[in-house]
Amino acid sequence: MRWQQDPVLDVQHLTMRFGGLVAINDLSFKAGRGDITALIGPNGAGKTTVFNCITGFYKPTEGMVALKKTDGTQFFLERLPGHHINWKGKVARTFQNIRMFSGMTVLENLLVAQHNSLMIASGFTFLGVLGVGGYRAAEKKAIERAKYWLEKTRLIDRADDPAGDLPYGDQRRLEIARAMCTDPVLLCLDEPAAGLNPRESLELNELLLSIRKDHGTSILLIEHDMSVVMQISDHVVVLDYGTKISDGTPSEVRNDPRVIAAYLGVDDEEVAKVEAEIGA
């Protein structure tokens, strides 16, 4: 199991409480380097909360989220300030309800994603305003990088259109392109196939596989579309009511009775049997 030997993300005893509500309860899992790890579970299982803890939008109540890079450095994501998680920790994410900069063009969206490196190139604005320093060259390079991702996501023809004008499927791909422009080690995708038709989700599968193959980026994704989960993921973690109920390869998880119970419910007979066991 690659996720045991060489994890890129190591989540240990993660707990998130909102007042009395326990959204995540003592969750531990690992995501392997170069793996596509799927986080699945019924609605309200706490998947997005896990994402928000990993990407710094929530500070977890308890637990540790460690990101290990290939050079051996390790970042504790729960301790980094929000914007450092992307810039230092190299974790990028997309959102369940797409968050585009809708009034900016597609190209501008991808340049905003390269903000920090461009900021340094522009001498923290001071040199850039005066027009000295290597900002022009850096911007050209950033545009080249953006062009690469636009071609890869087949959005190059819409580069000068406002992002808010794109159809839904294109916006989903643009969000992935934008996240990839930050050159992440770990890409977290929150329901990337939501609202896509079968052909589009097939394309998405290819895009994700090529991201992993060509860039070595590990992917962590939340998904309800089982065709995506079962076809491309190497490792599936199943959550229900904030606890992990199953963890393994797609085929293992598919046959796990607890997963089936969580998704499909259980027979009345079985409920009666369990109730008898615990003496209710």
Added chain:
Amino acid sequence: MNAPSITTTSSQDTAVPSRFNLGAALKDSAITALITLGLSIPILSYKTEQNGSDLFLRSRWELVAVICVGVFVLRLLMHAFLATRAARQAVPGPHQATEPVHAEPSAFQHVSKFAIPMFLGVALAFPAIIYLIQGSLNESRYWVDLGILILTYVMLGWGLNIVVGLAGLLDLGYVAFYAVGAYSYALLSTTFGLSFWICLPLAGILASFWGMILGFPVLRLRGDYLAIVTLAFGEIIRLVLINWVDLTNGGAGISSIPRVTFFGVPFTSGDDGFAALFGFDFNNMHRIIFLYYLILVLALVTNFVTMRLRKLPVGRAWEALREDEIACRSLGINTTNTKLTAFAIGAMFGGFAGSFFAVRQGFVSPESFNFLESAIILAIVVLGGMGSQIGVAIAAIVLVAGPEMLRNLTFLKAVFGESFDPNEYRLLLFGAGMVAMMVWRPRGLISEREPSVVLKERKAISGSLVKEGHG
């Protein structure tokens, strides 16, 4: 977002009068005029007047007649306007039918290509044009003063545009930085005898420092809450200026602030003055014209820097912040620093404008920095179109010069009688103009956004996609 296409098809189904029906329009206008007559008889037709102890009625039938005819004509014009518009909309253009979201570049967009060089040319040649029209320097003073006033507001509008238009942070206390700049120059020059050219950058630095001080507590606030706190900040600065009498001389203000010099050469009638040095006859207008060009240069610098910043990562981060703060954070943008730089740079230009204000007036008092000033500057930005430089400039001209022009409408006295003073209606018309603007162009004069970087083709971004920011 696809709603417009639905409306265009449905408008074909509904019976839209494709041609102007004159008979019906005349009938409706006549009815409206009759209603007006009925309403105005009890209200307008008689007026009580007192002459000593006698009270008598004065009939004003001619006024009633004027109003009824006016209503009739306006109603007729409205019918004509609506009929032509309905006819135009009934047949959608091919572009409109297929791509409802892409509005055609508006008339303003087409005009702006010519308008920018034209505005610049007129601004540069303004004193000369006025001189040629008025025939002498002294008589052109009023106009050059008005030009200075307009340019001051253009500069303030451009400064606030960074905060409100680009970063989407609603700032109702912008006048505070204007005040900081003005008092910086006033105090530094009267206390330490520093010259304007040294005080100008200092005033900018101090104002941007105060911008950051305001920025810190409001970082977590959004929308209405941000607006209220910035409003309070503006008032705090003004109240401090009034009450800290030891430093600011309180409500009496600081007077005899050194006048501007021509890079060290004073505008005086003496032998070492500007006029003697350059061989002119002494005229007070030299100083005024110099001030005009000074504020023109300051405003253009503001514009240049803003345009430059928009193409730099910090400018894009401001706009991204306006569009979606959470996405910004997920992309590694330090939203705290980005907001603070927006406040600081916006405040810096306010400070520059403030120190210009002090050197021009030679006198500052807290009275000049009340909330109304903030409101006017914000109105300039909002009416101009948030984020649009040329729109803000046009709005400043309209909002500052427009009310001023009302003073000259003396011919209206012929209509409304000798006691009519158009000046009294300035604010009323100002408000009506704003309401009309918001009805017809709710996103400001120029709502389209220019992209900051282009791969192949430059397309303006429709204002309906651009967010206003949440503070």
